[in-house]
Amino acid sequence: MTQRTYVRPTAGWWRRNGHYRAYMLREASSVFVTAYALVLLVGLARLAQGRAPFEAWRAALATPWALAFHVVALGFFVCHAWTWFAVMPKTLPFIRMRGRRVPDEALVAAGACAAVAASLLLFLAVWWTRP
Amino acid sequence: MSIPVTTSKTIAIECLRYNPESDTEPRYQTYDVPYTDDMSVLQGLQYIKDHLDGSLTFRWSCRMAICGSCGTMLNGVPALSCESFLRNYWPDGVRVEPLVNFPIVRDLVIDQTDFLHKLDTVKPWLIPREPRVLADGARPQTPAQMDEYYQYSQCINCLLCYAACPQYGLTPGFTGPAALALLHRYNADSRDGGTAERMEVINAEEGVWSCTLVGYCSVVCPKGVDPARAINQNKINSTKDYFAHLLMPRGREVP
Numbered sequence: 001m002t003q004r005t006y007v008r009p010t011a012g013w014w015r016r017n018g019h020y021r022a023y024m025l026r027e028a029s030s031v032f033v034t035a036y037a038l039v040l041l042v043g044l045a046r047l048a049q050g051r052a053p054f055e056a057w058r059a060a061l062a063t064p065w066a067l068a069f070h071v072v073a074l075g076f077f078v079c080h081a082w083t084w085f086a087v088m089p090k091t092l093p094f095i096r097m098r099g100r101r102v103p104d105e106a107l108v109a110a111g112a113c114a115a116v117a118a119s120l121l122l123f124l125a126v127w128w129t130r131p
Numbered sequence: 132m133s134i135p136v137t138t139s140k141t142i143a144i145e146c147l148r149y150n151p152e153s154d155t156e157p158r159y160q161t162y163d164v165p166y167t168d169d170m171s172v173l174q175g176l177q178y179i180k181d182h183l184d185g186s187l188t189f190r191w192s193c194r195m196a197i198c199g200s201c202g203t204m205l206n207g208v209p210a211l212s213c214e215s216f217l218r219n220y221w222p223d224g225v226r227v228e229p230l231v232n233f234p235i236v237r238d239l240v241i242d243q244t245d246f247l248h249k250l251d252t253v254k255p256w257l258i259p260r261e262p263r264v265l266a267d268g269a270r271p272q273t274p275a276q277m278d279e280y281y282q283y284s285q286c287i288n289c290l291l292c293y294a295a296c297p298q299y300g301l302t303p304g305f306t307g308p309a310a311l312a313l314l315h316r317y318n319a320d321s322r323d324g325g326t327a328e329r330m331e332v333i334n335a336e337e338g339v340w341s342c343t344l345v346g347y348c349s350v351v352c353p354k355g356v357d358p359a360r361a362i363n364q365n366k367i368n369s370t371k372d373y374f375a376h377l378l379m380p381r382g383r384e385v386p
Contacts, residue, residue, distance in 0.1 A: 003151060006151070010232075013301070023345045089360070094278070
């Protein structure tokens with residue numbers, strides 16, 4: 001069958017609806033996760049170099065710009081963690097307990113609770129062992 | 132088809148028009164259609180064709196959300212026009228366009244040739260593990276075994292999920308949501324032994340790995356199929372298959 005069809009452009013597809021914009025936000029949040037991981041990696045490298053470079057890295061983190069970055073990064077981290085768990089059930093085979101399928105909402109809630117618990121534990125561990 | 136005009140109310144239906152013989156690109160045409168609160172968008176389109184403009188071209192068949200013919204974009208959202216009511220668009224009116232990500236043949240009609248080819252590649256039928264004859268009798272399944280694939284078997288090939296998938300729009304080679312959901316429907320069936328034969332489609336760059344889990348396909352599906360889940364479960368199976376081959380190049384067993 002030969003016929004002249006019209007193919008519509010795809011440019012700007014993510015502006016078409018809220019679902020696409022939320023998806024783009026989820027994907028974009030990973031950029032901030034990467035940036036923060038790099039900051040931590042630099043800290044590790046500075047620690048390996050000795051006390052003075054490590055203290056200089058810590059001092060650099062105490063500047064207003066670094067603090068502002070942390071606040072923004074924290075926001076994107078929360079967004080990233082939540083959206084990650086929200087899609088997690090899609091990546092899993094059906095899980096059954098006592099013959100019934102575990103609902104997606106329970107999996108999302110369990111994942112999110114585990115993330116919150118792990119964050120709290122880490123925070124308390126750092127708090128209790130502070131100099 | 133006749134709609135009793137017992138109302139003076141009208142609603143504006145704006146249709147994308149494209150005539151391949153005379154148009155270089157689509158245009159829009161608005162029709163004022165008599166409105167009652169129990170009319171579907173499809174009935175509105177039928178009124179246009181019967182009473183206002185016989186040249187308007189669109190697909191439809193069953194009028195009851197089972198044939199999968201009347202998928203359209205309604206105000207930019209993929210939906211079956213037979214189960215979408217005009218009252219949801221009152222009084223602003225509704226814009227009706229052919230499903231996005233597909234070439235337009237004429238007006239609201241799209242070319243699904245690409246999908247039909249992809250559907251064929253996933254071998255959407257039961258491939259028995261061993262040859263069977265009728266005398267072997269029925270093959271019973273437990274409710275849990277049926278639950279593994281039942282919702283995927285509800286697909287009506289309406290292509291709303293392809294219109295919802297930006298990856299299909301950007302990467303037309305992508306096997307896509309419905310075809311991969313149907314692939315999983317048979318792989319997940321305890322009576323089927325064709326998983327190894329379908330693995331090549333799953334493993335391909337254009338298979339499950341073209342999906343970035345936008346997830347909108349599962350939102351727009353009118354039959355409760357969850358293509359996003361079918362595809363992303365098979366990313367795990369594809370990874371297992373990859374390592375199984377790395378460790379045992381002759382092995383072909385996939386769970």
